[in-house]
Amino acid sequence: MAYINENYLKLAGSYLFREIAHRVADYKEKNPAADVISLGIGDVTQPLPPACIAAMHKAVDEMAAAETFRGYGPEQGYGFLIEKIIENNFPGLGIESDEVFISDGAKSDCGNIQEIFSEKAKIAITDPVYPVYLDTNVMAGRTGALQKNGHFSGVVYLPCTAENGFLPELPTEHVDIIYLCSPNNPTGMAMTRESLSRWVAYARENESVILFDAAYQAFITEDDLPHSIFEIEGAKDVAIEFRSFSKTAGFTGTRCGYIVLPKSVQGRSADGTKKSLNPLWNRRHTTKYNGTSYIIQRGAEAIFTPEGKRETAAAISYYLENARLIREGLESIGLEAYGGINAPYIWLKTPHGLSSWDFFDRLLTGADIVGTPGAGFGPCGEGYFRLTAFGNRENTKRAVERIKEKLTF
Numbered sequence: 001m002a003y004i005n006e007n008y009l010k011l012a013g014s015y016l017f018r019e020i021a022h023r024v025a026d027y028k029e030k031n032p033a034a035d036v037i038s039l040g041i042g043d044v045t046q047p048l049p050p051a052c053i054a055a056m057h058k059a060v061d062e063m064a065a066a067e068t069f070r071g072y073g074p075e076q077g078y079g080f081l082i083e084k085i086i087e088n089n090f091p092g093l094g095i096e097s098d099e100v101f102i103s104d105g106a107k108s109d110c111g112n113i114q115e116i117f118s119e120k121a122k123i124a125i126t127d128p129v130y131p132v133y134l135d136t137n138v139m140a141g142r143t144g145a146l147q148k149n150g151h152f153s154g155v156v157y158l159p160c161t162a163e164n165g166f167l168p169e170l171p172t173e174h175v176d177i178i179y180l181c182s183p184n185n186p187t188g189m190a191m192t193r194e195s196l197s198r199w200v201a202y203a204r205e206n207e208s209v210i211l212f213d214a215a216y217q218a219f220i221t222e223d224d225l226p227h228s229i230f231e232i233e234g235a236k237d238v239a240i241e242f243r244s245f246s247k248t249a250g251f252t253g254t255r256c257g258y259i260v261l262p263k264s265v266q267g268r269s270a271d272g273t274k275k276s277l278n279p280l281w282n283r284r285h286t287t288k289y290n291g292t293s294y295i296i297q298r299g300a301e302a303i304f305t306p307e308g309k310r311e312t313a314a315a316i317s318y319y320l321e322n323a324r325l326i327r328e329g330l331e332s333i334g335l336e337a338y339g340g341i342n343a344p345y346i347w348l349k350t351p352h353g354l355s356s357w358d359f360f361d362r363l364l365t366g367a368d369i370v371g372t373p374g375a376g377f378g379p380c381g382e383g384y385f386r387l388t389a390f391g392n393r394e395n396t397k398r399a400v401e402r403i404k405e406k407l408t409f
Contacts (some may be wrong), residue, residue: 007141010152016131016376017041023360024370037399039326039387040370042185042344044250046318046392048299049311052249055302059295070294075286077102077258081297084304085258089243093230095260099278101285102292102300105257106215106244110179111136112288113211113240113259116280117177117267124156124175126168128186128377128384130213133179150379159380160187166338166347167195170202178203180229181213183220186377186386187347188323188339190225196232203238209265209277210235215244215257218316220342236262240277247319247344247390249303249312256292256300319344322396323389329400333407344389347374359385367402 020040028034047053062068076082082100103109111132114123119141125133134152137143144153151157156175158168166189168180180199182191191199203210212229220227229239244257251257263278302308323340330337336349350359356373363369363385372388374381389396 005139005141007139010138010143010145011135012146015135016372019376020360020370020372024364027364034368036364036368036370037391037395037402038370039389039391039396039399040372042247042388042390043252044247044315044319044390046250046315048250048254049303049308049315051302051305051308051311052299056254056295056299059298063295073291073294073297075289075291076100076282077292078294078297081301082258084301085243088304090228090230090260093228094236095230095262098282099262100258100260101281102256102258102297103285103289104255104292105246105251106213106242106259107132107257109242109257109259110211110213112284113242113281114140114142114177115284116277117209121176122154122156122174123177123179124158124171125179126160126181126184127151127157127379128160128374128381129179130181130185131377133181133211133213134378157378157380160184160189161380162336162338162349165189167191170198174206174208176208178208178210179213180210181215183216183343184339184345185213185216185343186345186372186374186381186384188341188343188345189347190220190222190342193224193226193232196226196229200229200232200235200238204234207268208238209267210239211242212239213242215242216247216343217243218248218312219320219344221320222342225342230260230262237264237266240265245300245303248316249300249308250315251296251300254296254299256296318393319389322391322393325396325400326387326389329404333404340389346387346389348385348387350374350383350385353383356382356385362407363403367399367406369399369402 082097086095123137143155146152156171160166166187217227229235241260245251261278261281263276265277266274326346327337327340338347340346356375360373372386374384
């Protein structure tokens with residue numbers, strides 16, 4: 001009999017979004033005529049930019065001729081895409097080509113990066129938090145058991161509440177790995193240059209590593225907010241950044257993302273010797289990953305053409321307009337709503353003390369609308385609810401009108 005990894009038994013019975021899907025399916029089975037609108041899972045609805053489609057068609061045609069056919073590519077990614085990423089997203093920041101690793105998306109990278117750290121490393125995560133950060137560390141045995149308060153022992157939690165503007169405060173104890181997401185999923189709030197500078201200073205002083213998820217940076221509209229942690233002086237010594245084309249250019253189905261891991265970011269071996277993390281990740285990446293499809297990488301490269309930039313910007317504006325409609329619609333009936341300005345997520349406070357899951361049921365059964373209970377992102381998410389702006393415009397408008405007309409609080 002093979003023994004299992006019992007760390008998996010520490011986890012909740014099902015992944016948050018699987019539980020939502022189960023409840024929605026059950027509701028639809030009992031109410032087949034229901035016209036359910038989803039503002040829950042953050043999947044895009046607008047098609048890929050035409051520039052990307054054209055580039056991928058051309059790449060497919062290349063695969064049909066022996067002279068231009070490509071098999072295995074470099075696991076780290078093709079140079080043509082890496083060069084465009086550095087040129088367009090990190091100009092003047094000193095990022096080198098062997099510090100960028102192309103992947104199938106930020107979710108995979110955020111979950112896999114923990115493999116290069118010791119099981120003894122102490123992690124700090126925000127609460128509420130994107131579940132992948134925490135769950136993958138639980139699976140790896142880096143935490144204790146789930147406590148009655150909803151927290152895992154052995155983890156440092158950083159509460160993000162209305163009182164602190166949903167921005168995490170520095171821990172009062174030493175931590176080795178810090179997960180930060182800005183603009184944030186689920187709260188939709190973005191870290192200021194000042195707040196991010198404090199985290200970089202903490203990491204440098206404590207020899208910590210910041211895992212900075214910037215998957216939604218393209219949605220930032222305010223000029224004074226940093227798009228990359230590497231805009232902060234000293235961050236190249238302590239930070240790893242995660243990016244994705246999923247929400248930026250609609251690649252949720254085609255899958256492409258990347259991480260930036262400067263060679264100057266270091267950890268310590270058991271004997272205290274400092275080691276660069278870059279070659280460790282390179283070893284992990286090349287051992288366990290065969291590389292993102294050439295066709296997909298050509299599509300991603302096209303995002304950086306003049307046409308691709310215009311088309312991508314138009315899609316982002318489309319979703320941000322949806323976010324405005326949702327946020328203003330909620331506020332018009334007296335609900336407290338946050339986010340939706342620099343991110344495609346709206347974080348609302350449930351009215352009259354309703355729990356997150358009770359509000360989920362109220363919204364589904366009362367207005368045929370699906371959202372995401374804040375409690376699914378951590379204990380501090382209780383009493384809050386996430387709505388996404390990734391629906392199409394018609395459904396977004398219909399959903400807002402239903403909330404205003406059918407729900408009374």
